[in-house]
Amino acid sequence: MEPSSFKKKLKVLAGGVCLFVISGIFAPREASGLEIESITPGSGTVGITVTIKGTHTDAGFYGNPIWGTFGTTYPAQNWTEVRNDPDESTFTYTFNVDTQSYGTKVLTASEYDGSNIATTTFFILPNIYSCELPSGPVGYPVTIMGNGFGTTTIRIDFGRSQTITTASGNNNGTFSLTFIVDTQTYGTKIITAYNADNLSIVDTTTFFITSKIYYLSPTSGTFGTTVTVLGSGYGEQNSTVTIHFGLTQTITSVVIGNVNGTFSATFNVDTQPGGSNVITATGISDYGIPLATTVFVVLPEILSVSPERGTVSSIVTVEGRGYRETVTIDFGTHYTITSTQASSYGTFCITFIVSTQFYGTKPITARWLDYGIIRPAVTSAFIIIGRITLREPSSGVVGSPVTITGNGFDGTGTVIRIDFGTQETITSVVMSNDNGTFSITFLVNTQPYDTRVITVYGPTDNYDTTIFFIRPKINIVSPPLGIVGTSVTVEGVGYGTQTFCRVGFGITSVIRLDDVGVLQKKTSDNGTFSAYFYVNTQPGGTTVITLYHQLDLSIRATSTFFITSKIITVDPLSGKVGEVVTVIGNGYGLGTTVRIEFGTTVTITTTTTDKHGTFSTTFIVDTQPGNTRVITARDLGPNPSLVATSVFNVQGKIAKVFPLSGKPGDTVTIEGWGYDGTITVDFGTSYTITTTYIENSGTFTITFIVNTQPYGSKAITVSDIDTTGISSLDIVTWFKVVGKVILVSPQSGVVGSYVTIEGCGYGTNTTIRIDFGTQQTITTTVSDDIDGTFSTTFIIDTQPYDTRVITVYGPTDN
DSSP, rough: OOOHHHHHHHHHHTTTTOOETTEEEEEEEEEEEEEEEEEEEEEETOOEEEEEEEEOOOOOTOOEEEEETTEEEEEEEEOOOOOOOOOOOEEEEEEEESSSSSSEEEEEEETTTSSOOOEEEEEEEEEEEEEEEEEEEEEOOOEEEESSSSSSSSEETTEEEEEEEEEOOOOOOOOEEEEESOOOOOOOEEEEEETEEEEEEEEEEEEEEEEEEEESSSSSEOOEEEEEEEEEEESSOEEEEEEETEEEEEEEEEOOOSSSSSSSEEEEEEEEEEEEEEEEEOOBBBBBEEEEEEEEEOOOOEEEEEEEEEEEOOOOEEESSSSSSSSEEEEEEEEEEEEEEOTTSSSEEEEEOOOSSSSSSEEEEEEEEEEEOOOEEEEEEEEEEEEEEESSSSSTTTTEEEEEEEESSSTTTOOOEEEEEEEEEEEEEEEEEEOOOOEEEEESSSSSSEEEEEEEESSSSSSEEEEEEEEOOOEEEESSEEEOOOEEEEEESSSSOEEEEEEEEEEEESSTTTTBBBSSSOOOTOOOOOEEEEOOSSOSSEEEEEEEEESOTTSSEEEEEEOOOOEEEEEEEEEEEOOOOEEEEEOTTTTTTEOOOOTEEEEEEEEEOOSSOOOOEEEEOOOOSSSSEEEEEEEOOSTOOOOOEEEEEEEEEEEEEEEEEEEETTTTEEEEEEOSSSSEEEEETTEEEEEEEOOTSSSSEEEEOOOOOOOOEEEEEEEEEEESSSEEEEEEEEEOOOEEEEEEESSSSSTOOOOEEEEESSSSEEEEEETTTEEEEEEEEOOTTTTTOOEEEEEESSSSSSSOOEEEOSSOOO
């Protein structure tokens, strides 16, 4: 018989087997010759290993296969038969229960041709053979698989939840379904699977509900954020759940108020390191310690920036929390201006110095490096405002330069304006850089004495101020030097408005001003002052002029006037050698020695000045060349520049004429002082009877021979002749010309002979009487009407032998 025909027949036979049940035990009807002696086990779940043992009493059956079926499993399987005894055949067959529905399943054994049928039964029990994961939290999907169940609807109970889900049955008694773990307490929960129409078809397994934080809101935040934590899978009602957060043990706790093991807790984020911080919810249960964790991200925040605005170089303190590891601060355009390490709780406090940047709001960024990873930065802000960094100098006078430098002002192309006191926009500058710095210089303009505000304005409301103190100043002293009596104009600036000021000059504390001689004078509205005074008698040299406030002597300024020396008196202004000259001067040092120089004489005399710098002294004109000679009064004290000069005219003086009278032909010697240059001597009617060149000392000695001139006093005139030929000095003295017999011819003779006599030095056109020996008036004649000469003869009258005197008489005693 073909195997296929056998299988069909076997199937029919199997279908005709009659079974009966006694007390739930299935007993097959025995087949002749073929017997199933045992089945082990007699019941079990799908997949279990079953062993069948049987016998066959027919020895002729030995070696033939046995075919068998199990429940609904077709076609028949070849059960291999093993004989141990040739006289008796036994067999053993082992198989695994395949997938079939719940209940009694018949095992049928037969010969290959379908004869000798033997049967037994196996009871398939329901079995949950798979639960994918044995544990999980509420909300977790659980997939279970079962077999050996009935063909009707499968119902699943889970813990305290009946019919958590169902599944439709199928003919092979299997199911696979998924349900979501519902809200129940922590611990082991029974999963029960059974057929809805037969509760005896049932199997169970277990699932362990673990704890879970299933809701966290928000999941990140900064200090103080209120955090809500919801959990499931915790202990029974009235058990406690403790919340731990980051570094904080027990930030809060809550008592479970329900039977399903859920809780709800809230807490406020405390000081923690930045980044992920673990939230742990720990409960109490008979099954152990329910515990679940989640993560809350603590966000960094800058708590404070102090101050919130300031200038470049300000010290800024930044405080933050929610950081970890290295905290780096960026400021405006300055990347990594400073850095620090956060504390274990994530806080930091750090300072930095505001770097040079232009005006405006600058971000302060605190970023942190978390184990090498740059975490998101948190930004605050600091407003850089303008600052005057230098004002040099801090005080000064009108006209002095002031340098202003600043930073924290606007960038390139903007205009920085400088106001000074009452002067708006005393100067301005166009910014040429983007770092907000500038430097500018202006001159102090005319403003009253006092503290003046310097204001630097940017194009917005960005400005800064500093102060400058205007001090008084004497800006004009004109002339800067002069002699006693000079009119000096004094002008000042930087004084108070409409205030009275006085002028001190040297040893005079208050000098009279202007022609009206007032002691004080009022300033103008802008603090200027102008007056003049006359230099009074004071020691010469640099003399301090003090212009001061009448009531506040601290408001004062000084300048100087140089009192020059002056010879105020030379008396007389001219004179001759040997005469006394008086010299008076002022503008010299106090109590100093003054040397008087005269002409070529370096020190003709010295004197000492009084407390006012004046002196009075005399000297005797020494031998000097004639004409104008300089008198120099020189201060020998600490100020040698105190020198004044005047002039004295040294007049010529004929010191000596010898003889004072004489006859024509006599030699006359003239000595003189006080001459200079070429000297000409005129005598009587004779011009330039002689000349000479003066010596350096101005003295001269010269002789001339009395020429023929009429009797009488004749002027001797000594003259200086300069290079132009003009006589500059005529000095006259007198010489008396007396008569002289210049010819007697013959000089001897006899009585009666003629004697010719000639003479000169007699008056002009006068009668000349001639006596001879004892004879008075032997003759007379008339002298020449021009030169006083005469010539006449007489006859020797009778007189004794001997030398006789001839006497010629003019009309006087000549």
